[in-house]
Amino acid sequence: MTDQPHHGRDEPGHEPMPEPGNEDAVAQVTPRAGDPLPDPGIGTHVPRPSDVDPALERRAERQVSGLFGLATLLTLGFTVAYFAIPEDATLLNSSAMNLTLGVSLGGALLLIGIGAIQWAKKLMDDHEIVEMRHPSASSPEDRREALAALDVGAAESGFGRRTMIRNSLLGAMAALGLPAVVLLRDLGPLPGDAAEKTVWTKGMRVVNDVSGLALRPEEIELGQLVNAEPQIVFENDEGEPLEGAEKQAVKAKAAVIVVRIRPEDITPPEGRENWNVDGILCYSKICTHVGCPISLYEQQTYQVLCPCHQSTFDLADGGRVTFGPAHRSLPQLPLGVDDEGYLVALSDFPDIVGPSYPTMPQDR
Amino acid sequence: MRSLSTRRRHPLAGAVVVLLGLCLLGGLYSVFAPRPAGADSATDALVEEGRQLFLVGCATCHGLNGEGVLTDRGDNYGPALVGVGAAAVDFQVGTGRMPLAQNSVQAPEKPVVYSPPEIEALAAYVASLGPGPAIPSEEYTTASTDEELIRLGGEFFRTNCTACHNSVGAGGALPDGRYAPSIEDVSGRYAYEAMLTGPGQMPVFSDDVMTPEDKLAIISYIASIRDEPDYGGNPLGGLGPVTEGAAAWIIGMGALVVASVWIGTQGVRAKK
Numbered sequence: 361m362t363d364q365p366h367h368g369r370d371e372p373g374h375e376p377m378p379e380p381g382n383e384d385a386v387a388q389v390t391p392r393a394g395d396p397l398p399d400p401g402i403g404t405h406v407p408r409p410s411d412v413d414p415a416l417e418r419r420a421e422r423q424v425s426g427l428f429g430l431a432t433l434l435t436l437g438f439t440v441a442y443f444a445i446p447e448d449a450t451l452l453n454s455s456a457m458n459l460t461l462g463v464s465l466g467g468a469l470l471l472i473g474i475g476a477i478q479w480a481k482k483l484m485d486d487h488e489i490v491e492m493r494h495p496s497a498s499s500p501e502d503r504r505e506a507l508a509a510l511d512v513g514a515a516e517s518g519f520g521r522r523t524m525i526r527n528s529l530l531g532a533m534a535a536l537g538l539p540a541v542v543l544l545r546d547l548g549p550l551p552g553d554a555a556e557k558t559v560w561t562k563g564m565r566v567v568n569d570v571s572g573l574a575l576r577p578e579e580i581e582l583g584q585l586v587n588a589e590p591q592i593v594f595e596n597d598e599g600e601p602l603e604g605a606e607k608q609a610v611k612a613k614a615a616v617i618v619v620r621i622r623p624e625d626i627t628p629p630e631g632r633e634n635w636n637v638d639g640i641l642c643y644s645k646i647c648t649h650v651g652c653p654i655s656l657y658e659q660q661t662y663q664v665l666c667p668c669h670q671s672t673f674d675l676a677d678g679g680r681v682t683f684g685p686a687h688r689s690l691p692q693l694p695l696g697v698d699d700e701g702y703l704v705a706l707s708d709f710p711d712i713v714g715p716s717y718p719t720m721p722q723d724r
Numbered sequence: 725m726r727s728l729s730t731r732r733r734h735p736l737a738g739a740v741v742v743l744l745g746l747c748l749l750g751g752l753y754s755v756f757a758p759r760p761a762g763a764d765s766a767t768d769a770l771v772e773e774g775r776q777l778f779l780v781g782c783a784t785c786h787g788l789n790g791e792g793v794l795t796d797r798g799d800n801y802g803p804a805l806v807g808v809g810a811a812a813v814d815f816q817v818g819t820g821r822m823p824l825a826q827n828s829v830q831a832p833e834k835p836v837v838y839s840p841p842e843i844e845a846l847a848a849y850v851a852s853l854g855p856g857p858a859i860p861s862e863e864y865t866t867a868s869t870d871e872e873l874i875r876l877g878g879e880f881f882r883t884n885c886t887a888c889h890n891s892v893g894a895g896g897a898l899p900d901g902r903y904a905p906s907i908e909d910v911s912g913r914y915a916y917e918a919m920l921t922g923p924g925q926m927p928v929f930s931d932d933v934m935t936p937e938d939k940l941a942i943i944s945y946i947a948s949i950r951d952e953p954d955y956g957g958n959p960l961g962g963l964g965p966v967t968e969g970a971a972a973w974i975i976g977m978g979a980l981v982v983a984s985v986w987i988g989t990q991g992v993r994a995k996k
Contacts, residue, residue, distance in 0.1 A: 455955040462957075477987060568933055570879045575933060585927030587883045619927070656887040658898060658925035665899060667887060672899060683899075 402488045410482045420482040427475035434468035556712050556721070558590075558614040560693060565591040566618060566642060566703045569611075575618065575703045577637050583659035586618040587645065590705070613713055615645040616693055617655050618703070621662055621676050629678040635694040637703065642693040643679050644713045647671055649686040651715040664690070688716060767848065774849025777842055781823055790853045808921065809856020810847035815917035817843050829901045830924055857920045857931075864936040865912035867947035877945030880938055884929065893946055894962035898925060908950055912943040 410417040441460040449456040498506075519526055565574045569587045572594030580586065593611055595601050602610055623639040635641070643664070647654050652668040662676040671684030679690030691711035698704045712720060731737060779788065785802025787793050792804030805812075816822040817838055821831040838846065847859065868874075882891070888904035890896050895906035902925055907915060916939050922928035929939070960967040 450953045453953050454957045455953065458955060459957070569883045570876070571935070571938060573933065573935075579930060579932030581928045581930045583922045583928045584930055584933070585884075586929075586933055654887070655884070656898070657927050658902070659922055659927045660925055661899075663899065667896075 402490065405488065408482065408486065417483065420478065424475050424479045424483065427471045427478065431468040431471035431475065434464045434471065438464040438468065555714070555717065558708055558713055559592050559610050560590055560614055560705045560708045562705065562707050563698060564705050565698070566616065566695070566705065567591045567594055569615070576701050577640055577697060577703060580618065580620045580640055582620050582622065582639075584618075584620045585655065585657045585659070587655050588616050588618050588642070590614045590616075613646065615653060616642050617645050617657065617664065618642045618695075619657060619659075619662070619675055625662065625676050627677050632678060632692065632694070635692060635706070637695050637697055640695060640703065641675055642695045642703075642705075643673075643675060644691040644693070644709060646714045647686060648681075648688040648690060649684070649715060654690075770845050770848045771852045772849075774845035774847070774852075777838070777846050778849050781838075782846070785824070790850060805850050805853060807854035807856045808850060810851040810859050811857040811917040812921040812923070813847040813850045814843060814859050815914055815921060815923060817846060819914055821923070830903065833905060857917075860913065860916045860920065860936070860939075862913075864940045865916045865943060867912050868940065868944045869948070870944070873941045874944050874948045876938075877941030877943070877948075880934070880942050881945050884934070885942065888926075890962060890964070892949060892959070892962040896963075907946060910946070912940075912947070915939075915943050915946060 410420045438461055441457065441464060445457040445460060447455075447457060451459050497503075514520055566588045567574050567590070569589045572589075572591075574591065575586060575588065589611055593602055593607055593614075601607070618640060620638075620640045623636075626636060626639065626641070628635065645653050645655060647666040647668065649666065649669055649671050652666050654664055654666040654671075654673075656665040656667055657663070657675075658665075663672050663674055663682065665672050666684065666686070669685050671686035672682045673679045673686070673690040674682050675690070679692055681687070681689060688711070691709045691713050693709055694706035696704055696706045778786075778790070782790075782802075782805075785793055786805050787802070790805035793801040795801045813822075816831070818836065818840075820834040820836040823837060824831055825834065850856075851858065885893075885907075888896055888898065889907050890904075893907040895904050897903050904926070910918075918926060919929040919934065919939055919942070920931065931939075960971055
């Protein structure tokens with residue numbers, strides 16, 4: 361180690377080596393006092409083969425224009441493929457059109473890129489230059505002039521002297537902010553306590569999602585999972601089913617999962633002893649972390665897992681969080697049976713459904 | 725009639741009347757009595773054949789009468805099979821999950837050990853232990869190409885199945901080393917039986933809540949996505965952002981980095 365030649369400022373390769381034909385560039389490098397290292401200058405300029413051999417120069421020119429020409433052909437191919445290939449044709453088990461469009465357009469862009477690099481590397485002028493940094497502030501004369509102009513303007517307009525005009529103008533400008541704020545009201549009706557409520561009400565039937573079939577306790581077997589919705593989403597006796605955006609908004613919040621667990625395995629939290637029907641429990645399907653729908657349910661461990669961030673809830677233990685970033689238990693919907701023997705909600709969720717938010721009431 | 729009326733005071737007359745009445749009652753009972761399940765001899769023979777197979781291959785874990793075996797800690801060593809029905813046996817043995825090769829968190833699919841007639845016999849025996857779901861009829865397990873049905877099946881699939889089995893049925897991970905298997909190549913019959921019986925950690929989807937027609941719709945949907953070409957190119961296992969991100973970062977970005985370095989090192993100057 362000790363007898364190795366040490367590299368540094370006095371190594372011959374780092375000495376400034378002016379080249380004929382490159383004096384302009386070197387002339388710009390003015391040595392400054394106090395530099396910790398001597399200016400190394402610019403390295404030796406080596407001409408490229410295409411600089412010295414006209415035949416090679418013409419060859420490079422043909423190469424670059426050939427690449428650009430090929431790119432044009434591929435772009436034309438893209439246009440032809442777009443109209444000529446049927447949408448459902450397949451090639452290599454994928455869409456023939458997607459594949460052709462991707463290959464032709466991607467190829468065209470790639471060839472343009474390669475051509476540009478070839479052009480720059482082989483043909484564009486490649487002498488080295490040095491550009492010194494400059495301070496970004498304006499010159500002192502410019503700054504003095506600007507300040508003088510501002511003073512003249514202030515004096516001639518009397519802005520500082522006529523205080524009544526000045527203050528009334530400031531007031532008028534400030535008042536302009538008011539319409540901008542008032543118009544924000546058009547963003548929509550105020551949410552009120554909508555975040556704390558769902559459409560579930562006392563006596564609303566729990567129905568299977570998609571089919572809308574009302575559920576009876578005896579139809580739900582041990583180990584069963586039902587992805588369910590409030591009946592209001594589907595055809596029902598009480599009115600028209602919801603449609604469109606309103607239906608999606610309701611479903612997104614009121615979706616529930618219904619499971620049947622051995623009654624002896626359930627440890628209900630205080631006050632929830634009567635919320636299940638013979639071991640049938642109903643929980644919100646919306647994760648309390650950031651609101652992903654969860655129905656990844658293990659029938660033997662009674663755990664439901666959120667696929668987004670692996671929050672895990674124990675349905676036999678009041679929906680308690682057993683793992684993951686969720687902070688609140690999964691809200692439980694109290695279940696009962698109506699006169700005709702169908703499962704119904706006994707009330708809305710007592711807890712707030714969905715992800716937690718900063719202004720959430722602390723007692724819920 | 726005269727002879728009858730004259731002998732009605734005979735000392736044995738009462739006994740004869742009682743005997744006749746009993747015979748009549750017995751005859752009527754044998755005519756109207758409900759026939760016990762598996763009364764015919766063919767089924768009896770099948771159940772007996774199944775019982776013999778069960779004693780050899782299953783009883784170690786599930787008990788001599790399918791009553792289940794508990795460990796010292798009170799956990800299930802082999803669960804009780806009373807009431808699981810023929811469908812559960814057909815699924816577990818027919819897909820090779822049973823007999824279990826070793827104790828593990830999950831029974832993996834593997835080569836089938838029993839022949840179809842043996843599986844039929846085992847299913848008949850286990851079904852005789854208690855009422856349970858039967859093997860579904862082919863009417864509901866043969867995938868249909870009806871577009872309306874496939875559309876409905878897609879809705880059921882996205883609502884009930886995708887959470888564990890992935891949106892293209894490629895399967896996914898569960899807690900503690902368990903997993904939801906890929907269902908891309910599962911036959912309609914085993915898919916139906918799995919929904920009906922809930923093997924392992926999979927929840928049950930009973931016929932009352934998810935009707936046989938609904939299940940057929942799901943089976944038809946799975947079959948339809950199996951035959952679909954991959955319009956977006958190689959699906960990379962259909963596992964979503966994990967494989968796609970890995971491919972984009974390692975292959976895509978890697979190629980860009982290699983290309984940039986190559987462009988930078990590839991000099992065009994001749995060395996003098």
